[in-house]
Every structure is written in structure tokens, then in C-alpha cells.
Amino acid sequence: MLSVDLDLIDKKILELIQHDASLSVADIADRVGLSSSPCWRRIKRMEEQGVIQRRVTVLDRHALGLNFEVVASVKLQLPTRENLEKFESAIDGWSEVVECMTVTGAVDYIIRVLTLDMQAYDDFLRDKLLSLGLVSDVQSRIIVNVSKRTTAVPLALVEETNSGN
Known part of the structure; x- marks a missing residue:
């Protein structure tokens, strides 16, 4: 609706x-x-x-030298309200994290991270994500190729009204 x-x-x-x-x-x-x-x-x-x-x-990350993209599954040690809020507050201040989603299942978050290279991602993991003291596990998946990415919402799925303002 x-x-x-x-x-x-x-x-x-x-x-x-x-x-x-x-x-x-x-x-x-x-x-x-x-x-x-x-x-x-x-x-x-x-x-x-x-x-x-x-x-x-929308910027071209490759033209800017941000050639290393990772999708990481993050599990908190103890997913209490306080820890979730601390994690989200920290993530909000890290420019490398371009998306952060709370998810259901075995992990608490999926994050998308853009960096210059693998070394910069390792620095991000060590100096930021893991140094929070909240994370028990991170599973990183390096993006090799993106076959589709859009910011467009599928408007064909949205029902129309006859209001015509």
C-alpha cells in the first residue's frame, strides 16, 4: 500500500x-x-x-582511484541496543563505509567499503572496525566486477493513484 x-x-x-x-x-x-x-x-x-x-x-570511483571495493558481513560480540548504536555511530563517521545495513541471520550488519587498495582496506579493518572492541567476526568479500548497480527505484512496481495534483 x-x-x-x-x-x-x-x-x-x-x-x-x-x-x-x-x-x-x-x-x-x-x-x-x-x-x-x-x-x-x-x-x-x-x-x-x-x-x-x-x-x-554519482561519481566514478575508479576515476578517483578508489579501486578496491568490499562487501563485509559484520557480527558483533554482543548485539545489545547500546552496542548496535555505538557501532552505527562509529560507521557513520567513516567515509570508507558507503553503505551499512542491519540484516537478519547469522551476522548483524552488511557493509560496503570503498578504499584505494587492499592495504588501505586492511588499515580500515585494523584501525577502525576491529579497534572498536564490538566486533566478533568480519567476513570480507572483494568485489571483482559489478554487472549492475543503480540508484533508481523500480517505479514500475509502484501503483498509481488517480489524484493528479
Whole structure:
């Protein structure tokens, strides 16, 4: 069930901006068949509703020399509320960690880490992750190749309403 009302035009707007946030309101309006003012109001409404969280630029990590990517499973020694909060607070301050997810199963977290090379990842493990004193196990998986990565939400799965604001 939708937490907000979205019609076909809203979905078209979202599809456009999630693939290119640099589009002007005039460009978006033209592509969805609206004038600029109603298009701007729709975008503002979706921002206020939290559907649009923020607009960002996606960088090429390889062009920046960040060629070593790891997905690591992290198990805490004791997953208490206090330890979970300490871990998440620490992770929040580490730029190498680009994603952190609490998961079910044998581990507590899955993190995605970007570094320059294997030595930098080893330094991250020793100097940051393991020095917290909270972690009992880390299983690291080095990413060899990424065949698909997107920031796009699958809007085709979202049901439309007929509200048309």
C-alpha cells in the first residue's frame, strides 16, 4: 500500500529526475506534458512528502582511484541496543563505509567499503572496525566486477493513484 498518492505524471517526473537530477523544471515539465509551475508544485509536494529525499551527483570511483571495493558481513560480540548504536555511530563517521545495513541471520550488519587498495582496506579493518572492541567476526568479500548497480527505484512496481495534483 502506498504511503503517498502518485499518479502517472508523478511517476514520469520521478523516473526523469532519478536518472538525471540536473534536469531543469522546464525540461521535466516539457517531457511530462505540463507547464513549469504545476510541474514544480508536484516536485515540491513529493519533496515535502519525503518521496524525493535529496538530489545527488554519482561519481566514478575508479576515476578517483578508489579501486578496491568490499562487501563485509559484520557480527558483533554482543548485539545489545547500546552496542548496535555505538557501532552505527562509529560507521557513520567513516567515509570508507558507503553503505551499512542491519540484516537478519547469522551476522548483524552488511557493509560496503570503498578504499584505494587492499592495504588501505586492511588499515580500515585494523584501525577502525576491529579497534572498536564490538566486533566478533568480519567476513570480507572483494568485489571483482559489478554487472549492475543503480540508484533508481523500480517505479514500475509502484501503483498509481488517480489524484493528479
